[in-house]
Amino acid sequence: MNSWKFSKSTNKDVEFFTIPAFDETGGVKHCFTTRIGGVSAPPYESLNLGTRTEDSRQNVFKNYEIICKALDIDVKNLVLSHQTHSDNILIACNEHRGNGIFYDTRFSEIDGLITNKKDVALVTFYADCVPIFILDKKRRVIALAHSGWRGTVKKIGKKVIDRMISAFNTEPKDCVIGIGPSIGKCCYEVDDYVINQFKDSYSTTEEFIKEKGKGKYHLDLWEANKLSILESGVPYSNISISGICTRCNNDLFFSYRGENGKTGRMAAIIQLI
Ligand SMILES: [Zn+2]
Secondary structure (H helix, E strand, C coil): CCCCCEEEECCCCCCCECHEEEEEECCEEEEEECCCCCCCCCCCCCCCCCCCCCCCCHHHHHHHHHHHHHHHCCCCCCCEEECCCCCCCCCHHHHCEEEECCCCCCCCEEEEEEEECCEEEEEEEEEECCEEEEEEECCCCEEEEEEEEHHCCCCCHHHHHHHHHHHHCCCCHHHHEEEECCCCCCCCCCEEEHHHHHHHHHCCCCCCCCEEEEEEEEEEEHHHHHHHHHHHHHHHHHHEEEEECCCCCCCCCEEEEEECCCCCEEEEEEECC
């Protein structure tokens, strides 16, 4: 299993994570942002990329300019998702560029984005939910999935891979996967309402649910997402898990649970080179 590396851009104080297995391909620009290096004031301090927060639009736009400069991505290429914890997936094309940033969103209820276009940069948002990065190295197709507990129940990661298979003839063995920073099992306590849905959706749950008593459970979203991705046929050795908890590292990340919902958003960003 690969580990993540923490890299810092050379000419900006912006900090972000990249996935070594993705960097090694030389085929993508990508990152998972932190909260470090932007212009927003508390509680959005400072690199808030959430356009649907109460932060000023001007600050959020400036933050996009900062991260795009650090990644050498044209801000005009960005396609922002419109997340609602659904399992709906969009194949993004050139006509979607600027969606959600230069104009109001032209699609809604999209938690998975896929593209094979070179000048389309995919963007999804996070504050504790799980970011899933997907790259088909052979056919040069990229994807992102926003997988909170609801998305994990719906196996959105697997569904995105299934869609890549049907739309682009992707073979799972050619895919590398990154499961990014999110709330870890250390901090994620849920109740029977959540657990029962996992039991309906997954044939086995012992690997990712630990009972704590009194109707409370610790839920490991990284492990659950890994299991659903393995179901799609992607080899175990192609999956990188960050192992970084956003709530434990609140100085580095926005955390919805850690900050009672009043906080900014990190982004997963990826573009083909
Ligand atoms: Zn934690």
